[in-house]
Amino acid sequence: MAYKTILAVVDTAENTRQLDAFVAALAQQFSSHVVGLHMEALAAVPLIAPMEMPDPATIQAVQDVAHKETTEAGRIFSDSMAANGISSEWRSFVSSVGYSSQSSLQSARCADLIVARQHNSSALSDSRADIDNFLYESGRPVLLIPHILNAPAPIRRVLIAWNGSREATRATFDALPFLQAAESVEVFSVDMEDNDSEKASLAGSEIAATLARHGVNVTVTSQEKLEGIAPHTAIENRLADNSIDLLVMGAYGHSRWWEMLFGGVTRTLLDSMTAMTLMSR
Numbered sequence: 443m444a445y446k447t448i449l450a451v452v453d454t455a456e457n458t459r460q461l462d463a464f465v466a467a468l469a470q471q472f473s474s475h476v477v478g479l480h481m482e483a484l485a486a487v488p489l490i491a492p493m494e495m496p497d498p499a500t501i502q503a504v505q506d507v508a509h510k511e512t513t514e515a516g517r518i519f520s521d522s523m524a525a526n527g528i529s530s531e532w533r534s535f536v537s538s539v540g541y542s543s544q545s546s547l548q549s550a551r552c553a554d555l556i557v558a559r560q561h562n563s564s565a566l567s568d569s570r571a572d573i574d575n576f577l578y579e580s581g582r583p584v585l586l587i588p589h590i591l592n593a594p595a596p597i598r599r600v601l602i603a604w605n606g607s608r609e610a611t612r613a614t615f616d617a618l619p620f621l622q623a624a625e626s627v628e629v630f631s632v633d634m635e636d637n638d639s640e641k642a643s644l645a646g647s648e649i650a651a652t653l654a655r656h657g658v659n660v661t662v663t664s665q666e667k668l669e670g671i672a673p674h675t676a677i678e679n680r681l682a683d684n685s686i687d688l689l690v691m692g693a694y695g696h697s698r699w700w701e702m703l704f705g706g707v708t709r710t711l712l713d714s715m716t717a718m719t720l721m722s723r
Contacts, residue, residue, distance in 0.1 A: 444472040444619050449553035451541075451577070452480045455514040461559045462522035464587050467594035468557065469528045472619060476530040478519040479549050481541045482512045541576030550580035559587045560715060578693075583616035583722045588715045597687045597718070598625040603677050604646045605631060609692025613722035614649060617690045620720065621653060624688070627660045629653075630680055632673040678716075686717045693721040 450465045452458045469476050516532050523530035537543040550556055577584050597620055604610055621627050629646035646662045653660045665676055681689060
């Protein structure tokens with residue numbers, strides 16, 4: 443199993459420069475074909491008071507700026523992939539609904555893995571919400587690159603945030619190519635409760651046994667909830683203490699990532715992410 447088709451979310455020229463190095467490294471590792479996807483939104487129609495007539499000149503100026511950004515992002519992407527000898531294609535669409543369009547969603551749903559870069563700002567802009575909603579609706583695993591990482595490095599140490607949920611299970615198996623290639627994988631659970639099939643102290647042991655049969659070098663760790671220590675803090679501490687390269691976790695919720703989707707542990711971790719993070723839903 444490998445990620446043979448990678449879709450790179452190319453939103454701005456600045457992000458493209460940062461993202462391409464990571465995408466190229468992944469494509470070389472898995473012998474992947476890379477699809478660069480960019481959505482150019484139609485310019486909103488400004489109105490002129492008092493008659494509220496649209497201003498054609500302003501509309502055209504805004505659209506020209508957007509198209510220039512598209513052209514520059516496409517050039518950077520194509521040059522980077524060609525320089526690394528990677529099979530690739532560039533897909534750019536113009537749509538009034540941006541990344542929520544069916545053309546972008548169909549491209550995403552035919553990929554093995556989606557790669558996107560975390561934005562520097564924690565503020566939720568319209569464009570960021572648009573991309574987040576697109577990634578949420580794609581139905582594919584998403585690899586997020588933290589903005590603090592400037593250059594790719596081998597993924598040697600992986601941490602799976604395990605709670606036995608459907609989402610965590612999906613993320614774990616979606617991450618299998620990374621897990622098999624890693625030097626060490628830790629299944630880490632926090633504040634688990636006893637249930638009919640497993641004691642809290644043994645949380646993660648069965649999924650670890652399954653992963654071991656796939657050739658994964660896996661260990662299991664569980665931690666009781668400590669007073670004053672939230673689950674996301676326990677995970678963050680584990681990431682730092684073990685110099686983790688990749689965090690694997692489920693994504694939860696019903697709508698946009700940063701508004702409603704990633705409540706609780708997931709949202710807090712993403713806001714302060716220090717390692718690449720693979721999420722599935």
